[in-house]
Amino acid sequence: MxxxxxxxxxxxxxxxxxxxxxxxxxxxxxxxxxxQTNLKETEKVAETPTKTGLFARLKAQLTKSREAFTSGLSRLFLGKKQIDDELLEELETLLLQADVGFEATTQIIDALTDQVSRQVLKDPQALFDALAEQLEAILSPVEQALVIHADAKPHVVLMVGINGAGKTTTIGKLAKYLQNQQHKVMLAAGDTFRAAAVEQLQTWGERNQIPVMAQKTGADSAAVIYDAIHSAKAKKMDVLLADTAGRLHTQNNLMDELKKVKRVIQKCDADAPHDVLLVLDASIGQNALNQAKEFHQAVGVTGLVITKLDGTAKGGVIFNLAQTMGIPVKFIGVGETLADLQVFNAKAFVDAFLDRPTAGQ
Ligand SMILES: Nc1nc2c(ncn2[C@@H]2O[C@H](COP(=O)(O)OP(=O)(O)O)[C@@H](O)[C@H]2O)c(=O)[nH]1
Ligand SMILES: [Mg+2]
Incomplete structure (x- = not known):
């Protein structure tokens, strides 16, 4: 891989x-x-993707989620000329199976049932279009881009999430993305539990000429990030991306540790962290919801990054998260390369999820 x-x-x-x-x-x-030459080729992809290229990539990477859902849909619609209760019930089952979740599914089916009874929807094609509209209506409110506060210097972004969710990988991708937008970026190696974590970030920082503030494994995570903020202030950095240990959300002591990190950061800058991004692995499906609730309760999550949407059929969980939590989705991860972190776009996601052509394609 x-x-x-x-x-x-x-x-x-x-x-x-x-x-x-x-x-x-x-x-x-x-x-x-x-x-290094080869790595640069990888990075070029991140720097120059066209809008069409990004959509094609998103569509390709969402294949599993799309196929799971749309193959079911086409079976539903096969041979149907009219919309009846049975069709709506089967659509409901399909949405639930696709991890869209109870609340979002209920909202969608209620809206569609209402339109059918008012005879607004007359055939399966109209139902499909109305479904797309409903799915987009659920995601649109959470489409909110990451905004770097120009006067923060640095805008501190705390990355949280359980082990293996994709925090460190996302930090690398995000650092590149922000650098491409002319921001001066620094990283803080706040995952001090895992020996390899500090090294992983340092090596990557060196390769990409992005400064990394680190101490040795076992150091206090809050202290590492605190020092990094001071250093970033002195160097007039625009953004500080702080990694944290992958902690199990069920372990209270680990949540307490994150709360401490946040408290200590605030001693350095009362407005920091300016963002707390929770990285969620889409392939865990409904469990993502519990994680989101617990992290949000502990540290107040300002945005989500939903990773590993490639290679999972559980991409529908994004609708569930949007409907029940309403936390902005800043980025999605659709692979392991730098180009695979995309700014979240509700319409593009729904079009890729449903295999609809999108504007500019
Ligand atoms: N397929 C895929 N793999 C990803 C994505 N994001 C991260 N990964 C992989 O997930 C694994 C764990 O990532 P890592 O950043 O170390 O997780 P952390 O423990 O939260 O810091 C690595 O092998 C990454 O390459 C993604 O969007 N798609
Ligand atoms: Mg990590």
Whole structure:
């Protein structure tokens, strides 16, 4: 699997058709120069994607979630000329199976039933279009981009989430994204529990010329981030992305630790953290909801990053999260390369989820 953090220096002779395809894994070698060249190819993809390219990528990466849902939909509609109660009931089951969740499903089905009874919807195609509208209406309110406060210097972003959710990977992608927007970015290696975590961030920072503030494994996470804020202030950084340990949300002591990190940060800057981004792995489905509730209660989450939407059929959980939590979705992760962090766009997501063409395609 391609992982730009863990990846060892790469390839001696890349095949021509592999050069621009960061999704294709490459055999390891020790040639550092070639590795860097190859890494740059990966990064180029992040810097210059067109709108059409991004949509095509999103659509390709959402294949599993889409196929699970739309194959069921086409079976429902097969041979149907009219909309009846049975069709709506089956649609309800399909939405629940797709992890859309009880509340969002109920809202959708109620709205569609109402439109059918008012004879606004006359055939399955009209129902499909109305379904798309409803799905978009659920996601639109949570489509809120990350806004960097220009006067914060630094705008502190605390990344939280359980082990393996994709925090550190997302920090790398986000750092690149913000750098491309001309922000000066610094990273704080706040995951001091895992020996490899500090190194992972440092190596990546070195490769990408992004400063990383770190102490040794076992250091106090709050202290690392506190020092990093001071340093970022002195260096007039625009953004500080702070990594934290992947803590199990059911372990109160770990939640307490996060609360402490937040308290300590506030001693440095009363407005910080300016954002607390919760990274959620979409492939855990409904469990994402419990995680969101617990983290939100503990540290007040300002935005979500939903990762691993590629390779899972549980992408529908995003509707569930939007409907029940209403927390802004800032970004989605649809793969392991730098280009695979996308600013969340409700319409593009629904179009990719339902396999509808989108504007500009
Ligand atoms: N397929 C896929 N893998 C991802 C995505 N985001 C992260 N990962 C992988 O998930 C694993 C755990 O990520 P990591 O950032 O170390 O998680 P952390 O423990 O929360 O810091 C790594 O192998 C990442 O490459 C994503 O959007 N898609
Ligand atoms: Mg990590």
């Amino acid at each position: 391609f992982d730009f953090f863990k990846k060892k220096p790469i390839v001696t002779e890349p095949k021509l058709d592999n050069v621009n395809n960061p999704m294709l894994d490459q055999p390891a070698s020790t040639d550092r120069t070639e590795a």
